[in-house]
Amino acid sequence: MIRDRLYHDLTNRGITGWIVAALLVWFYIALYFTENLTPVAQTFGLSSKWDLYGVLYTVAVVTGGIAVIRKYGHNRYQVVRTSVVMFVQIVFAFSIPMMLKALHQPEYYLSYFWPLKFDYMNPEYLFNQPWPFVVYTLAASLVIVPLLGALLGKRWYCSWVCGCGGLANTMGEPWRHLSDKSSAAWKFEKVSIYSVLGVSLLLTSLLFYSWFTKSKAPEVVQFQTWYGLIVGSILSGAVGTGLYPLGGTRVWCRFFCPMAALLGITQKAGKRFHIRVKEDMCISCGLCSKYCEMGIDVRAYAQRNESFTRASCVGCGICSEVCPRGVLRLENQSELVQIRSGR
Amino acid sequence: MHLVIVGNGVAGVTAAMAVRAADPRAEITIVSGESEFFFSRTALMYAFMDVMQRRDLEPYERKLFREQRLTLRQDWAVDLDAGARELRLAGGATLRYDKLLLATGSRGRRAPWERPLDGVVRFVSLQDLDACERLTPGTRRAVVAGGGLIGVELVECLVHHRVPVTFLVREPSYWPAALSPEEGELVAAHIRAQGVDLRLNSEIESMQGEGRVTGVTTKAGEQIPCELVGVTIGVEPNVEWLRAVKTPPALNRGIVTDAAFRTSLPGVFAAGDVAEVEGRIEPLWYAAKRQGQAVAQSILGQSMQYAPPAYYNSAKFFHLEWTCAGETQGPGRFRKLPGREASVRVIERDGIAVGFSMLGTRWNHRVLTRWIEERRRVDEVMGRLSEAQYDVEFGRVAL
Numbered sequence A: 001m002i003r004d005r006l007y008h009d010l011t012n013r014g015i016t017g018w019i020v021a022a023l024l025v026w027f028y029i030a031l032y033f034t035e036n037l038t039p040v041a042q043t044f045g046l047s048s049k050w051d052l053y054g055v056l057y058t059v060a061v062v063t064g065g066i067a068v069i070r071k072y073g074h075n076r077y078q079v080v081r082t083s084v085v086m087f088v089q090i091v092f093a094f095s096i097p098m099m100l101k102a103l104h105q106p107e108y109y110l111s112y113f114w115p116l117k118f119d120y121m122n123p124e125y126l127f128n129q130p131w132p133f134v135v136y137t138l139a140a141s142l143v144i145v146p147l148l149g150a151l152l153g154k155r156w157y158c159s160w161v162c163g164c165g166g167l168a169n170t171m172g173e174p175w176r177h178l179s180d181k182s183s184a185a186w187k188f189e190k191v192s193i194y195s196v197l198g199v200s201l202l203l204t205s206l207l208f209y210s211w212f213t214k215s216k217a218p219e220v221v222q223f224q225t226w227y228g229l230i231v232g233s234i235l236s237g238a239v240g241t242g243l244y245p246l247g248g249t250r251v252w253c254r255f256f257c258p259m260a261a262l263l264g265i266t267q268k269a270g271k272r273f274h275i276r277v278k279e280d281m282c283i284s285c286g287l288c289s290k291y292c293e294m295g296i297d298v299r300a301y302a303q304r305n306e307s308f309t310r311a312s313c314v315g316c317g318i319c320s321e322v323c324p325r326g327v328l329r330l331e332n333q334s335e336l337v338q339i340r341s342g343r
Numbered sequence B: 001m002h003l004v005i006v007g008n009g010v011a012g013v014t015a016a017m018a019v020r021a022a023d024p025r026a027e028i029t030i031v032s033g034e035s036e037f038f039f040s041r042t043a044l045m046y047a048f049m050d051v052m053q054r055r056d057l058e059p060y061e062r063k064l065f066r067e068q069r070l071t072l073r074q075d076w077a078v079d080l081d082a083g084a085r086e087l088r089l090a091g092g093a094t095l096r097y098d099k100l101l102l103a104t105g106s107r108g109r110r111a112p113w114e115r116p117l118d119g120v121v122r123f124v125s126l127q128d129l130d131a132c133e134r135l136t137p138g139t140r141r142a143v144v145a146g147g148g149l150i151g152v153e154l155v156e157c158l159v160h161h162r163v164p165v166t167f168l169v170r171e172p173s174y175w176p177a178a179l180s181p182e183e184g185e186l187v188a189a190h191i192r193a194q195g196v197d198l199r200l201n202s203e204i205e206s207m208q209g210e211g212r213v214t215g216v217t218t219k220a221g222e223q224i225p226c227e228l229v230g231v232t233i234g235v236e237p238n239v240e241w242l243r244a245v246k247t248p249p250a251l252n253r254g255i256v257t258d259a260a261f262r263t264s265l266p267g268v269f270a271a272g273d274v275a276e277v278e279g280r281i282e283p284l285w286y287a288a289k290r291q292g293q294a295v296a297q298s299i300l301g302q303s304m305q306y307a308p309p310a311y312y313n314s315a316k317f318f319h320l321e322w323t324c325a326g327e328t329q330g331p332g333r334f335r336k337l338p339g340r341e342a343s344v345r346v347i348e349r350d351g352i353a354v355g356f357s358m359l360g361t362r363w364n365h366r367v368l369t370r371w372i373e374e375r376r377r378v379d380e381v382m383g384r385l386s387e388a389q390y391d392v393e394f395g396r397v398a399l
């Protein structure tokens, strides 16, 4: 009974939830704005606080991932997806950069792309890298990411590859239901996420302009610093991950991530990925909405027999997993007509 | 027009919204005793298991009722005067109506051996949920009597809270109303594997205790000490309150209506679990919702004849999902799927498929009901079953 109550408290914004949130935010502030973690890293034989962060992050994704696979072991989609997320984290987001560093090469994170990894599309940086990386980055950011987004939905990145999503869907699992389902939150989301996208596109254009004209105005430099501080450190780190126990696991992904915004647009435009609703079978229990980490009111669609594609849906598949009547099914299919006819 | 609706369940609220959509000027009042806002009765178990909070059970945002101008009153209707077109509430108010919809749902059936002791619960209303939550911490063993769909949900909740449960089922196999003996065996084994002391062929004879229940005695004479007894022996239309009113509508098992949901009283309609529509009661969420849509037409004065579509249902026994379509009883072909807790059964008559009962995997009931309507042959359907599968991606089960 005590164990249940503690778990409830931790996962429903009780005192322990607030304490964990405070500790996480404190950790991110220490990480981004101080050098307090450097000696800690060194005692573990790591060269910098960022290496320490990489180790912790990977451990969190792997242990959380194992727990998730045990929990949803009967669901092949969840097992495959979670295994891929863990693999990408271990190999592309941890081992390869660490090896490159050990070989005194620049650390490339090959599973992160612009506009999430903002610097990769900064011409000053990009065009000083070896050509295979330049080609990889340009092809991935400008062609592969949107193309796969249109064909498979944004899920191919947001819940199969991305480290932010990876952490949310592994270690963050116990808090996924805390996302705000209100229509007011949806309104806010539409304004906030496209604003960040607009700002990041503007900044990228300014950087290219400065690079072409070979003159960088001090305002652009300042703009760049502020963007890094607010979007990179505060929103994606402290708010995005620190507030898991208060706002759910995808605060960053849902409200701020420019990559998610772009992918959401391609997901809608591609008209292939959708969540199919089995006709007249929904009992309006609300488990799907409750456990949707993106705060989508899935029940609202299910109870009116409406198959749907929402720009924010990351295709995690948990709504389908928790539905006790098997109403929901994630699909890639171009002909929505087929769905309507019940085939 | 002032439409008064008694009962804010899915039938009442669906009807209210449908009337509002067609008539922006109507005055609509919904009276319900159990809760101020519409909630999903089907999700009671998830609230009990603490995977959802009370507020999460509400299918619509509260502001919707304001936007749609649906006046909500939390009160019990206690008297009905069809001559004066008046409904009296327990709080003392009297509502005048032009049209009245009775959508008072079901209540848990009482058992003959029941005594009014603390610790005896049903699992139908929010108040039942309150009682279950209050009683669970002091319960060392619970007995649940009645192996229907609500019974197994209550058992699952108690197991979730680590309460040892003895589950008494009167029938010789599990839920023979819908499951074949082989399926019953599969489900029974699954329930037992969750640590439940499931006993078939077993019924309560009497109950012991002063104030709080302390135990039950079965018909076989066995005494089982327990602090909680769940009575889940089925539901019945909630019509008791209507027997005492000034002008009761014609009642049989439920409120008797014609195919347009009209009761014997002028301007008074009934829909949902409480309605006996041309002799038929459909105590299901989907049916109540469908009837709510349909009764709205009738209330609005459009002519309509309610014709229920082919039967289907789905449920979950702990982790075992189940889908059925058409008939569930009679001779058929049963196949246990290799290597997993799953089976398919096609019920046949004269070589034609007339029903499906599918355990352990996901199915699209629409494909199954279409095959039934098209009177497909069993041989053909058995070969095409995979077309109706609805498993998650990567998870297609081999048949």
Ligand SMILES: Cc1cc2nc3c(=O)[nH]c(=O)nc-3n(C[C@H](O)[C@H](O)[C@H](O)COP(=O)(O)OP(=O)(O)OC[C@H]3O[C@@H](n4cnc5c(N)ncnc54)[C@H](O)[C@@H]3O)c2cc1C
Binding pocket: A283, B006, B007, B008, B009, B010, B011, B012, B031, B032, B033, B034, B035, B041, B042, B043, B044, B045, B075, B076, B077, B078, B103, B104, B105, B106, B123, B124, B125, B150, B153, B238, B241, B271, B272, B273, B274, B282, B283, B284, B285, B286, B288, B314, B315
């Ligand atoms: C635990 C449980 C699980 C279920 N699961 C499923 C499922 O999985 N699938 C399925 O198809 N069906 C399921 N059902 C059945 C389903 O919930 C009902 O068929 C459905 O709720 C009926 O809706 P309704 O609107 O007719 O009545 P109800 O939802 O019962 O609503 C009736 C309302 O009327 C109010 N009322 C009654 N008398 C008065 C009065 N005198 N004055 C004022 N108000 C009054 C009550 O307070 C109640 O709120 C389940 C039922 C239960 C109890």
Ligand code: SF4
Binding pocket: A275, A291, A292, A293, A294, A295, A296, A298, A312, A313, A314, A315, A316, A317, A318, A319, A320
């Ligand atoms: S709608 Fe379903 S698949 Fe999409 S994000 Fe929400 S839970 Fe995941």
Ligand code: SF4
Binding pocket: A281, A282, A283, A284, A285, A286, A287, A288, A289, A298, A299, A302, A303, A322, A323, A324, A325, A326, A327, A328
């Ligand atoms: S979980 Fe399934 S049954 Fe429950 S509201 Fe969502 S779609 Fe409907």
